[in-house]
Amino acid sequence: xxxxxxxxxxxxxxxxxxxxxxxxxxxxxxxxxxxxxxxxxxxxxxxxxxxxxxxxxxxxxxxxxxxxxxxxxxxxxxxxxxxxxxxxxxxxxxxxxxxxxxxxxxxxxxxxxxxxxxxxxxxxxxxxxxxxxxxxxxxxxxxxxxxxxxxxxxxxxxxxxxxxxxxxxxxxxxxxxxxxxxxxxxxxxxxxxxxxxxxxxxxxxxxxxxxxxxxxxxxxxxxxxxxxxxxxxxxxxxxxxxxxxxxx
Numbered sequence: 001x002x003x004x005x006x007x008x009x010x011x012x013x014x015x016x017x018x019x020x021x022x023x024x025x026x027x028x029x030x031x032x033x034x035x036x037x038x039x040x041x042x043x044x045x046x047x048x049x050x051x052x053x054x055x056x057x058x059x060x061x062x063x064x065x066x067x068x069x070x071x072x073x074x075x076x077x078x079x080x081x082x083x084x085x086x087x088x089x090x091x092x093x094x095x096x097x098x099x100x101x102x103x104x105x106x107x108x109x110x111x112x113x114x115x116x117x118x119x120x121x122x123x124x125x126x127x128x129x130x131x132x133x134x135x136x137x138x139x140x141x142x143x144x145x146x147x148x149x150x151x152x153x154x155x156x157x158x159x160x161x162x163x164x165x166x167x168x169x170x171x172x173x174x175x176x177x178x179x180x181x182x183x184x185x186x187x188x189x190x191x192x193x194x195x196x197x198x199x200x201x202x203x204x205x206x207x208x209x210x211x212x213x214x215x216x217x218x219x220x221x222x223x224x225x226x227x228x229x230x231x232x233x234x235x236x237x238x239x240x241x242x243x244x245x246x247x248x
Contacts, residue, residue: 028088031097034104036113037084037238041245043120044161045077050122051165074164074248084245091237099230111214112222119210128209135208141216144223145207151226153239154207155200160239164246
């Protein structure tokens with residue numbers, strides 16, 4: 001009888017936790033879509049597929065197959081979506097969630113998302129890798145971009161994507177080596193500082209290119225929102241969501 005009662009209690013607790021998780025996901029999914037995070041995730045999957053094809057052509061078949069298997073396990077799209085939305089639910093209060101959702105559904109928010117999701121598309125990433133076109137920025141616009149750059153988690157997210165992929169490669173290599181020679185798991189994270197040092201000087205010019213279609217007034221309004229409590233809370237939460245999605 002006691003065992004049956006324990007099972008029933010555990011079952012009820014499991015259902016309650018499952019229901020809570022589903023409700024949290026339902027609460028955060030509108031923001032997840034409106035802010036462009038869902039589209040960024042799709043773009044990541046497209047870039048990942050391109051990398052897989054490149055590895056398949058360059059690596060021995062056994063190594064490429066192992067890397068593909070590990071990649072499929074770690075970066076399964078639906079699980080990444082779920083981890084990101086659950087992270088938003090944990091890191092944003094109801095008020096912050098509502099404020100961020102309202103911002104990204106506004107005309108300005110939609111213009112921002114259009115610029116940011118275009119920037120992470122595979123075609124645009126390829127263009128930027130070939131070098132940014134020269135931009136002539138007014139002193140006022142450059143100052144606004146500097147303000148925005150201090151709030152946006154662009155460097156953090158760039159690091160997380162790079163290190164997640166490096167970590168995956170390290171894990172796959174260790175599996176293939178069979179314990180004969182182990183590559184330290186923390187080796188990839190040692191490059192965090194150098195990655196940031198490489199990206200940071202290019203950030204103002206990169207942001208200038210990403211937001212090139214926003215007017216000075218729109219860019220200034222976005223910088224203003226980024227400095228509000230709600231804006232800062234959302235950027236912290238989105239950075240955590242990206243990290244949780246990439247690192248199960």
